[in-house]
Amino acid sequence: MPFLRITVRAPELASEQVRRLQRGATDLMVGVMRKPLAGVAVLVEHLAGEAGWAIAGAPVPVAAEVDAIIGAGTNTAAEKARFSAEMMALLQAVLGPELREETYIVLHELPHDSYGRGGLTRAVRVAAAR
Numbered sequence: 503m504p505f506l507r508i509t510v511r512a513p514e515l516a517s518e519q520v521r522r523l524q525r526g527a528t529d530l531m532v533g534v535m536r537k538p539l540a541g542v543a544v545l546v547e548h549l550a551g552e553a554g555w556a557i558a559g560a561p562v563p564v565a566a567e568v569d570a571i572i573g574a575g576t577n578t579a580a581e582k583a584r585f586s587a588e589m590m591a592l593l594q595a596v597l598g599p600e601l602r603e604e605t606y607i608v609l610h611e612l613p614h615d616s617y618g619r620g621g622l623t624r625a626v627r628v629a630a631a632r
Contacts (some may be wrong), residue, residue, distance in 0.1 A: 503617060503624060504537055504572045506544045506560035511555040511565040512597060516550040519596050524526065526592040531570075534585045535577055557604045566593050567608075573624055574611040582609055 506527050524544045531537040549555065555565045568589055577585075586607045594601050615625040622630075 503541050503619060504531055504535070504543075504570055506531070506570045507547065507549045508544065508593075508598065509549065509567045510568075511519065511549045511562065513518045513550065513563060514614060515546075515550070520546045520548075522596050526596070527568075527589065530585055530588055530592070530606075534588060535581055537572070543619075548603070557602055562600075562602065564597055564602075565605065566597060566601060567606045569608050569610060571578065571612060571617060573617075574613050576611075577609075585609070 508521075508523050508527060517626070524596045527544045531542045532539050555562055557565065563615050570585075586609075590605060593605060603622050613625075614628065615623050618624050618627065
């Protein structure tokens, strides 16, 4: 863990932009949030065409939202604030100036017995490592 889902609304999203988002999000999880590289997974979803994204009731051509799942109590408030600020800067760098301030970056903190990978919860993995 963690798992990040980056949803992007843009007319086009080139494969290089997807790779930049994946690399940048991974680097932030490892560098800012102190997560082991091997457990970081990033999914970039692209909504194209008339995707129906609106801000303040008006359609927008470019928008993004980030959901990141992390273990409860594993990061400080300062780390989470830094992650949010740097993730926003990454999104702006990749998606351009049309990206609005109403871009949500959400950190979901889950108890260690409520998530996992490979069929094992984090709680089980920690217990087995002891």
